Amino acid sequence: MRLGQEERVFCGFCKLLKLRELNERRLAGEFGQNMLMIGPPGSGKTMLAKRIPSILPPMTFDEALETTAIHSVCGLLRGDKQFVAQRPFRSPHHTISAAGLVGGGSNPRPGEVSLAHNGVLFLDELPEFQRNVLEVLRQPLEEDEVIISRAARSVPFPAKFMLAAAMNPCPCGYWNSVAKECVCTPAQIQRYLSKISGPLLDRIDLHIDVPEVKYKELIRDPDGEASPVIAQRVRRAREIQLERFRHTALYCNAHMGSSEIHRHCVLNEATRKLLETAIQKLNFSARAYDRILKVARTIADLAHSEQIGTEHVAEAIQYRSLDRNFWEGT
Numbered sequence: 001m002r003l004g005q006e007e008r009v010f011c012g013f014c015k016l017l018k019l020r021e022l023n024e025r026r027l028a029g030e031f032g033q034n035m036l037m038i039g040p041p042g043s044g045k046t047m048l049a050k051r052i053p054s055i056l057p058p059m060t061f062d063e064a065l066e067t068t069a070i071h072s073v074c075g076l077l078r079g080d081k082q083f084v085a086q087r088p089f090r091s092p093h094h095t096i097s098a099a100g101l102v103g104g105g106s107n108p109r110p111g112e113v114s115l116a117h118n119g120v121l122f123l124d125e126l127p128e129f130q131r132n133v134l135e136v137l138r139q140p141l142e143e144d145e146v147i148i149s150r151a152a153r154s155v156p157f158p159a160k161f162m163l164a165a166a167m168n169p170c171p172c173g174y175w176n177s178v179a180k181e182c183v184c185t186p187a188q189i190q191r192y193l194s195k196i197s198g199p200l201l202d203r204i205d206l207h208i209d210v211p212e213v214k215y216k217e218l219i220r221d222p223d224g225e226a227s228p229v230i231a232q233r234v235r236r237a238r239e240i241q242l243e244r245f246r247h248t249a250l251y252c253n254a255h256m257g258s259s260e261i262h263r264h265c266v267l268n269e270a271t272r273k274l275l276e277t278a279i280q281k282l283n284f285s286a287r288a289y290d291r292i293l294k295v296a297r298t299i300a301d302l303a304h305s306e307q308i309g310t311e312h313v314a315e316a317i318q319y320r321s322l323d324r325n326f327w328e329g330t
């Protein structure tokens, strides 16, 4: 498939599938599934990210203990805040070093990924981070912990967090905007997007387009669901997942390995065909295939549907809009 510049940057496929309206359900439903929001300045990416902790299930006592221990090591507990009961929300600036992000030092200290343990790590302006800094995220994203190696010893720190990242669609921020004209050349846009490596993108489950107009609609929408209602639906979806994994060490769809995916993400003939066509047409990687199935499982859970339907897979596919294989063209 030959793609024009426009489709390379934004997902042409989602235009075909018609994006369902953006709301917090997007963020809520996929707990544990990392996301990248793409939109112009002022489209509300930061506001949406900050609301994630309020729509996640409350921390369990054990989670709170773990998180408190890390914050204690870093000397962040003081005054009346001796116990971390709320899921943490960490948003380090893009000038942070690799050691600041994952931990380090001669006497190893936890970094931001560990301070975000059981909560949310928000990286705004993702392409502005140093590439070597983004690369060190790969280990915690795969293994839920970081190992800081020093000559004398290796120290593991827990780092199980949800990554929420945000970026503009181009260096000036206004590519495809109705508010302002983009002044970037295609080469500049390409260079900007390529600052995020394919392997890192592969580890982000959801690529979400956040256009400015939709955000305004969201603010105005009188029928917009309140956070408690969304939180309740998410809790229900989480209960379905706890039940599904009750005899295993897992507790949510995001952590399924290939054998669980095989067991819990069974597709009927028509749905399998749709996915195979998309994989082939959009040139997705094998890793993306599994991620689409996991996200589709969660979307079906939110709809209280035992069977993963075509609509669930179709919705999951549109969240792979930034896949490198796709926008680098054919």
Ligand SMILES: [Zn+2]
Pocket (backbone or CB within 6 Å): 170, 171, 172, 173, 174, 175, 182, 183, 184
């Ligand atoms: Zn631009």
